[in-house]
Amino acid sequence: MRFARLAFALVSAIALPLALTPRAGTAQGSAAATQTAPAAEKPAQPDFITPHISDGSKIDVPSFSLRENLTREIELPKWAPVHIGPLTVDLSPTKHVVMLLIAAVLCALTLMTAAVSQARSAATGKPPRGFANAIEATVLYIRNEVIIPNVGRHGEAFVPFCLTLFFFILFMNLLGLIPYGATATSNISVTATLAIVSFFVVEIAGMRALGKGYINTIVYWPHDMSFAMKVFISPIMTPVELIGKITKPVALSIRLFANMIAGHVVVLALISLIFTFGSWLVVPVPVIAATGIMVLELFVAFLQAFVFTVLVSVFIGQIRESAH
């Protein structure tokens, strides 16, 4: 019941600024159309889905002026690109960088507050209560039921990494559900980076666990076959093994990114129905539907963070066990 109310509040918070912006959107869209594509014949449709889900150099902050549609856009500073060898990296902060930072700060604050209050209650010899207890229960659940069983023996070393992944992704996912927020995890660059980091962690875990045997996870060289058979099959299977290695992080990054973007697109598309129909009468249907999707999104935010963590721990466990 409380979730539904929360979701309704979220939806109305998103819908309200949107409801007041069709004109601005149209103006923007047509302006963009005249600027970039003078050849375009058909009138440009206002597109407020893509700007909402993609990265940009502006962030939205709350405004209390109805003239500004309750939203003020703040232009982020633009820095000169940095040249690292042949690469040119534009390190200017973007909307998703800001969200990333906010998520990280919130995540750190939440967990450290919990740790501090837990330490305080530990000093009195009592188990923590309330919020600290909830965080502790989550941490323990992920650690004891997800990471350690999947990673296998001596899995403690990987617990902080996997837990950081879970909470960081969770906070980024949840930020997207808050008005004026954006989902950094709906950007493939973010999920790909996390997946690449996980990939390196998995491979290094494999190298440390298997030693010289790690090469067997790349070059297919089964010890229970004749030499001729090995020579025959190795060139075929080695690329397959390699593709298998690369697929995991790619699937990880796309799964998270696509899941996060999908919910937002659906919510925005539903809200857009109001403007497509251009009638107040149609308002309740998309609002109710979007509320439902929002509730689902809340679940998906947790689920995808959980899935990412589970899969990373499974991959670590797999590569460490592959020698046996």
Add this chain to the structure above:
Amino acid sequence: MRSVFTRSLAMLTIAAPLLAQEGGEAAAKPSLLSLQSGLMFWTLVVFVILFVGLSKFAFGPITKAVADREQALLDAIEAAKKDRDDAAALLEQHRKAIEAARNEAQRFIAEGRAQAEKMKAEMLEQTHAQQAELLERARRDIDSEKTKAIDELRREAIDLALAGASKVIEKNLDDAQNRKLVESYLSSIK
């Protein structure tokens, strides 16, 4: 089916930056699948800092506190078990002491009973003996009295006889000689 799909998406992803670069100038906004190196850099930096910070200040203390609490619980359980064992041992000891005391009491009672029994028998015997002795004494007294009476009677009889005889034969007979005669006669009939 799904892996084919993800792989094709993967290829798209890998190709996306190239595609984006190619058409970078033409398309004003970047494709959803293009990788932005700046954002990737920031993600990496933020993630690494968060990882270091959280493992040092959040997960480390939380897991340590939980482990400590678990240890404390285990210790408490262990101590409770030890206390219980001690209590059980003590109870056993007390039970034994009570059992011993009960046996002792039982023994005392039995002993007392036996002693009483013995005393009763002794007293009975003593009474019997006394009774017998009394009877015996009475009988002896009676006997001696009887003898005495018989002697008395005899002497009286002698005296009477003598008196009578002396009356009869006072004249012709010496008292002393007659007496001797009668005495000898009486002793012969004894």
